[in-house]
Amino acid sequence: MSDEKQPDEVIRREVKTFVLRAGRMTDSQRTSYENLKNRWCIPFENKPLNFTEIFGNLNPVVVEIGFGMGAATSIIAQQNPDINYLGIEVHTPGVGKLLSEIELHNLQNMYIVEHDAMEVLSKMIPDSSVSGFHVFFPDPWPKKKHHKRRLMQRPRTNLLAQKLMEGGYVYMATDWEPYGEFALEELGLTQGLKNKYEGFAPHQEWRPETKFERKGLNAQRKICELFFVKEK
Numbered sequence: 001m002s003d004e005k006q007p008d009e010v011i012r013r014e015v016k017t018f019v020l021r022a023g024r025m026t027d028s029q030r031t032s033y034e035n036l037k038n039r040w041c042i043p044f045e046n047k048p049l050n051f052t053e054i055f056g057n058l059n060p061v062v063v064e065i066g067f068g069m070g071a072a073t074s075i076i077a078q079q080n081p082d083i084n085y086l087g088i089e090v091h092t093p094g095v096g097k098l099l100s101e102i103e104l105h106n107l108q109n110m111y112i113v114e115h116d117a118m119e120v121l122s123k124m125i126p127d128s129s130v131s132g133f134h135v136f137f138p139d140p141w142p143k144k145k146h147h148k149r150r151l152m153q154r155p156r157t158n159l160l161a162q163k164l165m166e167g168g169y170v171y172m173a174t175d176w177e178p179y180g181e182f183a184l185e186e187l188g189l190t191q192g193l194k195n196k197y198e199g200f201a202p203h204q205e206w207r208p209e210t211k212f213e214r215k216g217l218n219a220q221r222k223i224c225e226l227f228f229v230k231e232k
């Protein structure tokens, strides 16, 4: 047998992009989680998803990685009923919160997978099936020894490119400028992706503010946005 590792395996064996926070769930998050997860959470499985069956239509699918408490996610899904959204998050209180939003707004275009996004992409998302990736304020891992945990770098970005359909996009925002610069370079070196702009993207007005963005703004940090497109 060959010693060469498959790309999937490389990602699986790599360090994780997150450390599970101990954050306690509020009673309402717990109630939403217990009552709604079977309806709107798709369990992690080593089997590709069929988006048409899940959403019941052929609309484009946008995947959000690390939606946190999901406030921006819910607003975007409400404003775009003709786009399907799949939110991926490992933080259970955030999953509970987004589940309560799905019910409150009767969202028909949103599902959640509570699992490591890198594994979800490699095992559950068919190649060339995703119209866009939203990655808002990913953990910046500022210490050099932790840079390997950053999500927006190869080979992780190769996997994003592989899952995008032609013309699909990766849209990232960060309040940590050194991570913005780092991601700009990594995405620029990712085969199949092309920067839509020169350098950072202009602010995309349609994106609602997120919780972590507010923290960055309160600390007077600049917001960097990146927008790359899958080439034909």
Ligand SMILES: C[S@@+](CC[C@H](N)C(=O)[O-])C[C@H]1O[C@@H](n2cnc3c(N)ncnc32)[C@H](O)[C@@H]1O
Pocket (backbone or CB within 6 Å): 017, 018, 065, 066, 067, 068, 069, 070, 088, 089, 090, 091, 094, 115, 116, 117, 118, 135, 136, 137, 138, 139, 140, 151, 210, 211, 212, 213
């Ligand atoms: C700094 S928070 C930002 C949350 C939200 N997007 C916002 O802007 O408020 C980053 C989130 O990404 C999640 N995350 C990081 N790596 C992940 C992965 N591989 N799979 C799923 N979620 C991940 C973390 O659990 C965390 O909730």
